[in-house]
Every structure is written in structure tokens, then in C-alpha cells.
Amino acid sequence: MNIGYALLFPLLAGLSTMIGSLISIVIKKPGPKFMTLTLGFSAGVMILVSFVELLPSGITEIGFLYANMAFFAGMAGMFILDVSLPHDYMAEHNLNAAICKNKNLCRMGFFVAVGIALHNFPEGLAVFAGTLQSLKVGVAITIAIALHNIPEGVAVAVPVYAATGSRRKALLWSSLSGLAEPAGACLAALVLMPFLSKAVLGFILAAVAGIMVFISIDELVPVSRSYGEEHLSIAGIIAGMIVMSLSLWILGCCS
Numbered sequence: 001m002n003i004g005y006a007l008l009f010p011l012l013a014g015l016s017t018m019i020g021s022l023i024s025i026v027i028k029k030p031g032p033k034f035m036t037l038t039l040g041f042s043a044g045v046m047i048l049v050s051f052v053e054l055l056p057s058g059i060t061e062i063g064f065l066y067a068n069m070a071f072f073a074g075m076a077g078m079f080i081l082d083v084s085l086p087h088d089y090m091a092e093h094n095l096n097a098a099i100c101k102n103k104n105l106c107r108m109g110f111f112v113a114v115g116i117a118l119h120n121f122p123e124g125l126a127v128f129a130g131t132l133q134s135l136k137v138g139v140a141i142t143i144a145i146a147l148h149n150i151p152e153g154v155a156v157a158v159p160v161y162a163a164t165g166s167r168r169k170a171l172l173w174s175s176l177s178g179l180a181e182p183a184g185a186c187l188a189a190l191v192l193m194p195f196l197s198k199a200v201l202g203f204i205l206a207a208v209a210g211i212m213v214f215i216s217i218d219e220l221v222p223v224s225r226s227y228g229e230e231h232l233s234i235a236g237i238i239a240g241m242i243v244m245s246l247s248l249w250i251l252g253c254c255s
Helices: 003-015 017-026 032-062 064-084 102-133 135-164 167-178 180-195 198-225 230-254
Strands: none
Touching: 003 017, 003 102, 003 135, 003 167, 003 180, 017 135, 017 167, 032 064, 032 102, 032 135, 032 198, 032 230, 064 102, 064 198, 102 135, 102 167, 102 180, 102 198, 135 167, 135 198, 135 230, 167 180, 180 198, 198 230
16 A cells, blocks of 8 residues: 555645745735636646546445445535634635734634644545555645645735734744644544555545535635636636546556
8 A cells, every 4th residue: 555655645735835825925915816726726626536536436445325425424524624613715804904903813824724724634634545545546636635725825824924024934834734634644544544444445535525525615616716706717627627637647547
């Protein structure tokens, strides 16, 4: 099994939040077209991987009924987590128009970082489980979640940088929120590895597909469209699906 890669890929995906924080520090205000395309592209990648690779792999291992039960269980779990511990993107708070004290901005950044970190745990599991299935699937999920994490890094870094004026603090808080993904992968390795079998992996892959589809339809697509670039959002989704289809085909040919 690809244990080493299954632990390395979540780390790479999690650290992509640093890219978002660097963008927020250098550019300070990423344009709506950039945010729309990034989020839409990520949604397209995640949806395609879920229905083309993860769910079919689960069906192969445990059958159609149980795989779909696991799929919807993954969606239900993310729904409960999202309701209990909501987290927001930059687009959901007009930071430039907000008139608030530095401590309030800093507190906003802290709570967004905590919320994103908690949501990143199951994403770490997604990368871990997908990589155990195959390197091809692991690479695809890592790319999708890394793209997803870039605007999350922006969401954390913007209020912290605005409140403190410290690039180092903005980068640190953003990076810490992303490190929840390798932590989730390590926890999955400790808990699941003693019991891992083809059937267990099939359940996990189908559940991960549900998690990724939920993230896409609940977060990525709505927030992508919220920037007022609706047609660009759809173009990003389609582009993400096309690029990931080609990537899976190329990786399949090389494996």
C-alpha cells in the first residue's frame, strides 16, 4: 500500500493554505474573477473525482447499495459538522466595508481558522483513503483539495493581516489551519490501519465521495457564484472537470 504517499499528500494539500495567505499578503485583495475560477475549478475537480473514481471504487468493493449508503452517510456527516461548526469564506464577510476594531478582525481570523481546521480533518481522511486506493486517485484528490484550500488561506490571512499588520502572523495562522489535514490523515492511519481491508476501504472511499460532493455543492459552488461572476463560475467547474478527466486518463496510462 502507498502509506508514505498517503501521509505525504495530505501535508501538501494542507500547506496549500499558505499559497492563499501569500496571495492575500502580496495582492491584498484577490479579484473576483480569480476567486470565482479557483473555487469553481476546485468544485469541478472534486465532483468528477467523486463520481468517476471514488464512488465506483466503493461499488466495486462492497456493492451498489452499501456504497451508496456510505456515500450519503458521508454527506450527512459533513452536514452535521457544517451546521455545528460553520466556517466562512472571505466573500461571506465584506471585510473592506466592515468598520471594526483590530481585536474584532483578529478574533474573526481566529474563529475562521478554527472552523477551517475542523473542516480540514475529513479532507485529510479523503486524501489518505484515496491514496491508499491508488496513487492516481490520491494525486487527483490532493490537487482538488489543494485548490480548495487556497481561498481558505485567504479567508484566514486577510483579517489577521488587517488587524496586526504582521505578515508572519497571517502566514502562521493560515498554515496552522491547513495542518489539520495531515493531522486527520495521521489519525485515520492510527485508527483504520489495524482494521483495513478491501471492504473497509470501499466504505471509506464511498463516504469520502459524499464528503467531497457535499463540500462542492454546499461551499465551493455557492461561494464561487457569490462574487457576481456566475458564468465564469460554471466555466471554472467545466474546466476543472475537463482537466481532471485528462489528468486521470494520463495517470492511468502511465500506471
